[in-house]
Amino acid sequence: MNIVVCAKQIPDPAEPGELDPETKTLKRDGKLILDESDMYGVEMALQLADNAGGGEVTLVSMAPDNKVDGIRTGLAMGAAKAVLVSDPALAGTDALGTAKVLAAAVGKVEGADLVLTATESSDGYTGTVPEQLAELLGLPSVTFAKHIEIADGKVKVQRQTDAGYDEVECPLPCVVSVTAGVVEPRYPSFKGIMAAKSKPLDQLALADTGLEADQVGWAGGGQEIVGVEDAPEREAGEIIEDDGTGAEKIVAYLENLKLV
């Protein structure tokens, strides 16, 4: 079972982020870490490969300046190798452009049975790349997986819904997006950290992907960020004094919001 996991490297959310006033996009010139959203996909892939009794997990990523710190975390967790696409022409690439680059990178991985992604990244949050990627690869797509099983050339997915989950079966190969929090990502061991630096890391430029500069970056962007505003301040909450009817009032409040 060979599994490809799309792994995004993002600015550390623990550090204060900054927007470029010119482009209105997040500055990415500092150190990048593996997006926590993608750790669930990496963990899921490692477990699936283990359960299948063999196979490789390959990471695929696009990042500026050949940054590899986040990729190394995934390799330290146990992925076998990685493909990284870096090119100055990729600055400003939107979600669809990203999907094109990732699709080209996935195409470089031989014998991939399954492609896993997060449902969305923690920095961009468009939540559209998994489906775009599936379309570009010509593969079926299953989204919001909370559990994945593989048997008889098919993937059986518990697909999370508002009410519970759907059971979906889909032939391999396919693209599955993994919901955050559904597995517990392992800590990379020290041996894993040491091994990660010698694992194959294939660094590609845009030209290696077969894409042209005008298909990606600012030039290829089908979207434009016209303005950025601060999120509205949270409104003050409602304080219920408990005079013996506090619980009822809270239930009524939640019912009003259709939460219970």
Place this chain on the structure above:
Amino acid sequence: MRAQPQRTISGVDLELNEEQLALAKVVREFAAQEVAPHAERWDAEHTFPTDVVLAMGELGLFGIPFPEEVGGGGADLTTLCVAIEELAKVDQSVAITLEAGVGLGANPIYCFGSEDQRAEWLPDLVAGRALAGFGLTEPDAGSDAGATRTKAILDDDTNEWVIDGEKAFITNSGTPITSLVTVTAVTDRTDGRPEISTIVVPAGTAGFEVQPPYRKMGWHASDTHGLSFDGCRVPAANLLGARGRGFANFLAILDDGRVAIAALAVGVIEGCLAECQRYATERVAFGRAIGANQAIAFKVADMAVMADAARALTYRAAALRDAGKPFKREAAVAKLYATEAAVTVTREATQVFGGYGFIDETPVSRHYRDAKILEIGEGTSEVQRLVISRELGLPVR
């Protein structure tokens, strides 16, 4: 007069490498997720967290400084210090379990064990599936190892050592995963001078009894016992290293342990500094954050100075060790300064927290109780001053 001791750090690089930084991040996350939420309860209930220690083993922490051929991580003392420091920021007990597990547990077997002894004991110790204790200290003999009373007599008929005596304050000696203790014992006397040797005693050997845990001032989640040996028999082949080299062997591994304890103290200082930075910013008294008062702000500033100084001394000693250069004096300097600074910082952190600093649920309160032993274990501050003054070439008598 002895040669002038080394005063510079030229030739040693104190920058952490990429793998050490990655390890620091992983251990920091592990400590935040798996240790910090439980540390107060373990402290209150005197619980040795076996599962977390085993998880530290799976992370590879107990194997860090040992070569890959024996199942280790192939790294060095600096890297081990990084892991100990990160754990100590949130809990000293798990940090000392690692420090002693590596330095006093696995290291003597690695350094002095025969091929058979290494093959039998090392794999589990290096993988953190088992722990070992080092039984040197006795009720009446600490750093004064020449006063050792525990004796081992070779029974020629059965080819066994017969051990009798008592050991005191032995870390990791009675955990559910303790596989052995290494004990020093008098194996002969020449002109009244004891010949001290080191012998491996597997856990559960008849005549070897682990006493109930001590009631300690701190380090409640660390495992410490007295040990008693009453006609305890182990095979002659359990002699570790050469006969009569027990004390010399112990001295050889002592300097590593001092640097590792200094790293633990650095973690304590860093942990308390971070707690105080947060609290001094959040806590309001007389209409402003308490950190706006210089009485508080200067305490916190002093903590930052001590953190930097302790860190520089500790990683200098570790870097010298890893570069294969002499580091005895530097190890003693680091241990002395970092541990005394840790006691000062935990006391001042408790003061910054005021009444809350005296309440068990505040981490600085636990750090305050825990820190005192740092000035005592693995050579007291007085012993470190003795080492330093001798390294300075001062008269011995």
